[in-house]
Amino acid sequence: MTKLLIDCDPGVDDAMAILFALNRRDAEVIGISVARGNCSAAQGTENALRLLKLAGREGEIPVCMGAAEPLYGLREDRYPTPFHGENGLGNIKIPASSQKAADEEVEDFLYRLALENEGEVVLIELGRMTNIARTVQKYPSFVKKIRRVVCMGGTVFAPGNSSPVAEANFYGDPEAIDLVMQQDWPLTVVGLDVTTAIHLYYDDLLKLAERCREDCKEEVKFLCDINVCYQEGNRRQNRMFGYFPLHDPLALIVALEPSIVNTRRMPARVECEGKLTRGMIVTDRRDHPFEGKNVEFCLEVNERKVLDILFDAFM
Numbered sequence: 001m002t003k004l005l006i007d008c009d010p011g012v013d014d015a016m017a018i019l020f021a022l023n024r025r026d027a028e029v030i031g032i033s034v035a036r037g038n039c040s041a042a043q044g045t046e047n048a049l050r051l052l053k054l055a056g057r058e059g060e061i062p063v064c065m066g067a068a069e070p071l072y073g074l075r076e077d078r079y080p081t082p083f084h085g086e087n088g089l090g091n092i093k094i095p096a097s098s099q100k101a102a103d104e105e106v107e108d109f110l111y112r113l114a115l116e117n118e119g120e121v122v123l124i125e126l127g128r129m130t131n132i133a134r135t136v137q138k139y140p141s142f143v144k145k146i147r148r149v150v151c152m153g154g155t156v157f158a159p160g161n162s163s164p165v166a167e168a169n170f171y172g173d174p175e176a177i178d179l180v181m182q183q184d185w186p187l188t189v190v191g192l193d194v195t196t197a198i199h200l201y202y203d204d205l206l207k208l209a210e211r212c213r214e215d216c217k218e219e220v221k222f223l224c225d226i227n228v229c230y231q232e233g234n235r236r237q238n239r240m241f242g243y244f245p246l247h248d249p250l251a252l253i254v255a256l257e258p259s260i261v262n263t264r265r266m267p268a269r270v271e272c273e274g275k276l277t278r279g280m281i282v283t284d285r286r287d288h289p290f291e292g293k294n295v296e297f298c299l300e301v302n303e304r305k306v307l308d309i310l311f312d313a314f315m
């Protein structure tokens with residue numbers, strides 16, 4: 001059983017990732033924290049609570065609201081509403097939960113859960129690294145309590161999506177991810193090199209809604225509904241017709257089934273200042289590299305197998 005601590009910004013693809021994790025029998029979600037990203041931290045926290053209720057897990061998994069802005073304050077920053085809607089969930093409304101968010105600072109929340117499950121926690125990052133960076137700053141020993149970190153974000157060789165060279169999570173808070181990258185913990189980056197190599201067809205989601213287990217019919221119907229907006233955003237901005245990439249769910253899949261990707265270890269930093277390159281991953285591929293700590297970058301992926309794993313969780 002893999003213990004997952006999920007930091008996110010739900011988010012259409014975050015929602016899919018979380019529901020996937022909740023439906024995996026080999027995974028236990030021990031907590032969810034939220035930062036600003038696809039929507040405000042407050043909206044994302046509300047979304048996480050409602051998702052847990054939808055999945056029949058109300059009151060079982062603690063949720064904590066985290067950073068309302070990036071590590072060193074807000075720059076020009078718009079929510080990606082063409083993809084995630086005004087509410088982060090493709091403008092789809094689901095019932096409110098009676099569960100309240102944890103009455104803790106996010107650093108205390110993450111550190112406490114890491115301590116209570118020392119050496120066992122796989123930390124999953126589905127948004128910006130703000131909450132994790134803040135926890136490392138407040139509790140440097142947090143790093144040693146975590147088994148491994150798997151993060152969706154960045155890109156090494158594929159083009160960016162927030163700028164020519166930067167992916168949205170890295171672009172939104174590069175100082176946070178650079179700080180996280182320079183710690184001594186096993187860090188796997190699931191970036192656009194692999195997430196954009198997966199094409200999830202909307203029609204396949206609709207088929208899944210017909211064929212999935214009875215107890216997750218409502219969840220899969222919800223995934224179909226929220227992805228109408230996500231698909232439309234990808235059609236208009238990325239010229240993807242009938243399909244979309246698989247960002248956040250792929251990080252969960254890599255965490256649980258590492259063999260579906262080929263990775264390469266390279267020392268890396270994140271550019272925090274460049275006018276054109278802010279949020280870009282800079283890998284040191286020289287013969288004798290020394291810029292940055294080693295990071296495991298996912299560079300190739302088995303698409304068919306990923307989609308099977310995703311769908312199987314709901315069958």
Ligand SMILES: [Ca+2]
Pocket residue numbers: 008009010011013014037038126127248
């Ligand atoms: Ca996300």
